[in-house]
Amino acid sequence: MLKVPFKLDTVLSSAVIRIGTEYTSAAAGSIAMNSQNPAGFLVNGKMDDGEKSFNPSLDSWRVIYGDFGAFLCRTVFSPELLKHCENHTRHT
Numbered sequence: 525m526l527k528v529p530f531k532l533d534t535v536l537s538s539a540v541i542r543i544g545t546e547y548t549s550a551a552a553g554s555i556a557m558n559s560q561n562p563a564g565f566l567v568n569g570k571m572d573d574g575e576k577s578f579n580p581s582l583d584s585w586r587v588i589y590g591d592f593g594a595f596l597c598r599t600v601f602s603p604e605l606l607k608h609c610e611n612h613t614r615h616t
Contacts, residue, residue: 543599545586545588545595545597547567547588547595550592551567551588551590551592552567552568552569553566553567553568553590553591554566554567554588554589554590554591554592555567555588555589555590556586556587556588557586557587557588558583558585558586558587559583559584559585559586560579560580560581560582560583561574561578561579561583565578567588567590582599582601583599584598584599584600585597585598585599586599
C-alpha cells in the first residue's frame with residue numbers, strides 16, 4: 525500500500541503506473557479473469573478468442589485459479605487520484 529501525505533503535483537509533473545502479474549509455468553491450464561472480463565480465458569500460451577477480446581482497461585480485481593490454488597489481487601485508486609489521470613491501456 526502506498527500513501528503519500530502531500531500533494532504529488534508539488535514534486536511531480538507526470539508519472540506512470542504499470543500493473544501486471546507474472547506467473548511460473550505452474551499456471552498453465554489455469555483460468556485468468558478480472559472485473560472487466562468475468563468470462564476469463566484459459567492460460568495456455570496460445571492466443572484464443574477470450575484473450576484476443578480481453579478488455580485491458582483499468583480493473584478493480586484480477587484472479588487466476590487452477591490446480592495450484594488461486595491468486596486474487598485487488599487494486600484501489602482514490603477517486604481524487606484518478607480524476608487527474610489518463611487511462612492508457614495496452615494488452616501485451
